[in-house]
Amino acid sequence: MPNTVINTMEEIEEILEERGVRPTTMRLLIYKFLSEKRVALSLKDLENKFDRSDRTTLFRTLKTFEDKGIVHQIDDGSGVNKYAVCALECNCEIENDLHLHFHCNTCNETTCLTDHKIPQISLPAGYSAENVNLVVKGVCEKCS
Amino acid sequence: MPNTVINTMEEIEEILEERGVRPTTMRLLIYKFLSEKRVALSLKDLENKFDRSDRTTLFRTLKTFEDKGIVHQIDDGSGVNKYAVCALECNCEIENDLHLHFHCNTCNETTCLTDHKIPQISLPAGYSAENVNLVVKGVCEKCS
DNA sequence: AAATGAGATGCAACAGAAGTGCATTCTTTT
DNA sequence: AAAAGAATGCACTTCTGTTGCATCTCATTT
Structure with missing residues (x-):
C-alpha cells in the first residue's frame, strides 16, 4: 500500500534493516519512490525514473523487497507485474491484509x-484458499 | 465456463454461426476441445493438442472467440492468458456473469x-466498476 | 590502513508469451 | 469458373521477465 506519509531517509533505512535488507543508496531511493506514489508501479516505471540504473538491479530490488515482505506484488490484469509498499502491519497474510485493487482503464x-477488505468467499468442499486476488476495473476518481 | 454437456458438431456449428463466426473445421475442433475441458486452457494447451496447426491460427481463433463473446479470457496470475467457453446466457457483463476463478497451486x-458469484463490492466515491476479476489460489479438490 | 569476503550492481544474453505483416490457401458468392 | 473475402501458415518482432557471470562496493577482520 502506498503510504500517505513521507518517510525520511533515516526512517526508510530503519524499515529496510528491520527486514534484513541492506540499505544501499539505490534501495533507499527505490523505496522512497515507491512509498511516495499512491499507485502500484511496474518495473518499467522504475526504469523510467531511474534511467541511470540497470534494469536488473531494479528487478532484483523488487524481488528482494517482495521476499522480505516490504512490497507486495499486484497482478492487475494489464499483463505486467506491479508493486506497492506494504502497510506497516501487513504480513501479506490471507487473514489480515487482503485488500482489493482498482485498475483504471x-x-x-x-x-x-486498503480500506476495502475482500469479503468472505465460500468455496466448494475440498477446495482450500491460500491467497485471493481481487481486481476491480473501471474508471477511477481522477478520470471520471 | 466449461460446459458439462458435450455438444455435437452440429450444435457447435450453430453456436458459432449465431455469433457470426464462420464454422471452419479448426474452429469447431477448438471449440469442442475447450468445451469438453472443465478447466481454462492456455494457448500452449491448444498448441499441444493441435500440433499440426499453427500457433497463429490458434491465437487468432481465441481472439475471435473472445471478441464474439464465445469464450472469456481469464488472468489467473500464472502469467499466461487462459480461456474458457462462456455459459449460454453469459454476455460477460458485470451484472450477471461475474463468477470467481480458482487456481490450484x-x-x-x-x-x-460459475455457481460462486462475486459478492457485491463497495467502492469509494468517484470510482465506477466495469469489470471484476476474482481469483482464489490454493489447493483444489483433486489435489487435496 | 590494508586485506578479505560477502553482497550488490551492471552487462549480456536468453526464454516465453503475445502480437503483426504478408503471402498462400480455402470458401463463398456471383 | 472467376472474383472477393476470409482463414491459415510462416517469419519475424516486441515486450516482460529471468539468469550467469564479471566487477564493484562496503563492512568486517586482521
Whole structure:
C-alpha cells in the first residue's frame, strides 16, 4: 500500500534493516519512490525514473523487497507485474491484509484500496484458499 | 465456463454461426476441445493438442472467440492468458456473469466456479466498476 | 590502513508469451 | 469458373521477465 506519509531517509533505512535488507543508496531511493506514489508501479516505471540504473538491479530490488515482505506484488490484469509498499502491519497474510485493487482503464493506474477488505468467499468442499486476488476495473476518481 | 454437456458438431456449428463466426473445421475442433475441458486452457494447451496447426491460427481463433463473446479470457496470475467457453446466457457483463476463478497451486489448473458469484463490492466515491476479476489460489479438490 | 569476503550492481544474453505483416490457401458468392 | 473475402501458415518482432557471470562496493577482520 502506498503510504500517505513521507518517510525520511533515516526512517526508510530503519524499515529496510528491520527486514534484513541492506540499505544501499539505490534501495533507499527505490523505496522512497515507491512509498511516495499512491499507485502500484511496474518495473518499467522504475526504469523510467531511474534511467541511470540497470534494469536488473531494479528487478532484483523488487524481488528482494517482495521476499522480505516490504512490497507486495499486484497482478492487475494489464499483463505486467506491479508493486506497492506494504502497510506497516501487513504480513501479506490471507487473514489480515487482503485488500482489493482498482485498475483504471483510462489512466492505466492501479490503486490499493486498503480500506476495502475482500469479503468472505465460500468455496466448494475440498477446495482450500491460500491467497485471493481481487481486481476491480473501471474508471477511477481522477478520470471520471 | 466449461460446459458439462458435450455438444455435437452440429450444435457447435450453430453456436458459432449465431455469433457470426464462420464454422471452419479448426474452429469447431477448438471449440469442442475447450468445451469438453472443465478447466481454462492456455494457448500452449491448444498448441499441444493441435500440433499440426499453427500457433497463429490458434491465437487468432481465441481472439475471435473472445471478441464474439464465445469464450472469456481469464488472468489467473500464472502469467499466461487462459480461456474458457462462456455459459449460454453469459454476455460477460458485470451484472450477471461475474463468477470467481480458482487456481490450484499444485496442478496449476484454473477452474471456473460459475455457481460462486462475486459478492457485491463497495467502492469509494468517484470510482465506477466495469469489470471484476476474482481469483482464489490454493489447493483444489483433486489435489487435496 | 590494508586485506578479505560477502553482497550488490551492471552487462549480456536468453526464454516465453503475445502480437503483426504478408503471402498462400480455402470458401463463398456471383 | 472467376472474383472477393476470409482463414491459415510462416517469419519475424516486441515486450516482460529471468539468469550467469564479471566487477564493484562496503563492512568486517586482521
